[in-house]
Amino acid sequence: MSSGSGLPPRQHAEFAVMSRLISCLVTEKLLPAFYVPTKNSYPESGIMVVISPRKLLPSDSLNLNDIFVIAPLHHPPVLLKEDCLHTYGRRVGLVDPLDMLPVIYEPAERSPIEDINYLFPVNTLACLTSHISSIDCSFTLNIASNPIVLWRRCVEHIAVEESLRESIEKELQSSVEWQILAYQNPPICPSLQSPSIQWEQSLLSGHPTHPMHRARMVNNGASDFDWYHPLIRFVRVPRSSVLLLGYMEEISLSLAQKAADYVGRCLPPTNDSVFLPVHELQVDNILTKFPDVEILQDICVPGLAQSSIRTVIVPHLPGMALKLSVGVKISSALRTISHFTADFGPRFSSQIVPKLSVNRDILSVELEPASAIYNTPDPDIAKHLTVVMREEYQPAIGEVVIVCAALLEMDHAGIPASTSAVQHVFNLRTEQSCAKFLDRYIRIACEALLPALLYNGVAFEAHAQNVLARFDKKTGELLGFIIRDLGGLRIHPPTLRMSTGVDFQFLPGHCIATETLDEIYPKFYHTFVHNHIQRLIRVLGLHYSGMGWKILREHMESVIPCHHRLRKLWLHSDSKFVSSKCLLRMRIRDSYRDVRNLHFLLLTDFSNVSTQMVYRPYPNLIQYDTVWNELED
Secondary structure, eight states: OOOOTTSOHHHHHHHHHHHHHHHHHHHTTSSOEEEEEOSSOTTOSEEEEEEOTTOOSOOSOOOGGGEEEEEEESSOOEEEBOGGGTTTOEEEEEOOGGGBOSOOEEEOSSSOOSOHHHHSOHHHHHHHHTTSSSOOTTOOEEEOOOHHHHHHHHHTTSOOOHHHHHHHHHHHHHHHHHHHHHHHSOOBOOOTTSOHHHHHTTOSSOSSSOTTTTOEEOTTOOTTOOTTSOEEEEEEEEGGGEEEETTHHHHHHHHHHHHHHHHTOOOOOOSSEEEEEEEGGGHHHHHHHOTTOEEEEEEEEEOEEOTTSSEEEOTTSTTEEEEEOOOSEETTEEOOOOHHHHHHHHHHHHHTGGGSOOOTTTEEEOOOOEEEEEOOSOHHHHTTSEEEEEEOOOOOTTEEEEEHHHHTOBOOBTSOTTOBHHHHHTTOOSHHHHHHHHHHHHHHHHHHHHHIIIIIOEEOOOOTTTEEEEEETTTOOEEEEEEOOGGGOEEOHHHHHHHHSOOOOOOTTOTTBOSSGGGTHHHHIIIIIIIIIHHHHHHTTOSTTSHHHHHHHHHHHHHSOTTSHHIIIIISTTOOEEEEEOHHHHHHGGGOOSOOOHHHHHHOOOTTHHHHSSEEEEEOGGGOOTTGGGOBO
């Protein structure tokens, strides 16, 4: 396993972004790649050759200019059999950033490396020359050090609109810059005695595969903004201009009064208005977009941001968290809150959550009892002034709550390089101890999170940032899980209605509601299996042996009934591929115009682009084992 640990912060950050970008390009089948194994070349098991988008059609010959990048790997990636690339080597079906050694090579244009044998052992060169024509001793590569250069080379031959190219380029650059800062000042690894908020704020890298995983696009130039310690400001909104659900008015008035007391000011009269909390970074947007909304200039209260940045806890409001619109792109999405989300949470919390088929001893759902939505027919305006209140789980005495994403992080200060937080905190030093921890984790996670999917038609967005784990502070024993953030669910309304007896009403056009049951499963697979459990299995060193996936299969088989549709989709031995979310395709899905590159066209299904570019077939990792690489594509 390699995360780039040991590199200086800048190189480490550049590799973090490049490896994620390459992972998406290959796994999402935007660019083809093949794997060439090497022998006796520790620490490499082989190299992954990614083909440039300029390559029109697969053929027996492949020249240096046809290569996009070459990535040395310390273990084989997930491979496929595919005739069109058989001449070169085995087709790569899925590659994870953690598969890669912390160096990427690209065809040399300037500053060629003279002693290529220093970088590539002779036997590796022999493997390459047996697959690639027109290579001689003048074969040169450079060490790639700039993800922006890679992105520009990628889109030279792909019809992505210029404005979108530049937008993505800025996001990649922002990701590098904020990742550098994180690596320059890494937090210490929390312990079982640490408060939950310290775990929330201990993330260094965040999303395991998103190329823009650390992007923070702040328009006002606040490059040194303290994301984890924002000020909560307040606005006064005419009551006729806001839709309130639950006890939003009462709790926001109480918080505003506490904020006024905190700064020694008097709260102005309501005058048939309501007070709402807002994130300090959203104030400029509110002034621009809402002429009837008044900013209370001197009234504020400090907050503590959770890992999502836009959700904050306020010491003056114990037991609650505020999910606030923030007019900032974090990763590649503007972190506002849709009117759909604000309307859905309080009603789902009161009408449906109590009736879900879940074991409440091992799964708690954080309710969203109140919200506010600016009342306008324009959803693009409304999303900038919405607030959702979330009830925080209150741990019992002797219990600690840890956001699962924090357990998967590496590179904290004071612990060995490439050691994950979960290994460090729970003293997982052997394969046996890692397997024992993983077995209990996956068993309880499956028993906690799968029943709502199986019996209610509700797919939780169970990625590691939305799932929290409860541990005994003394023994470290896992006690159960908490799921939060109701805005990203997928629900099959007929199944929900039949299983709960509630005819829940969805707003027209709300993407949460699906027409078929099969449409809810990709959400759960992508968030739970692909991003959450896969990362845990990898950081525990249980991926390449197949042991971690064997554990997952066993516990899924014990929870999923024999007659259930998911048996065929996920657990049948013939189920080699599943639909999963394509992060990079989703970012560029609206940009395909006048496609010029035939090879790229062949790799891409352009029918109904607007709805079919998010989910595509991924190798089904639930079925992964040591002989999995004999798959047929």
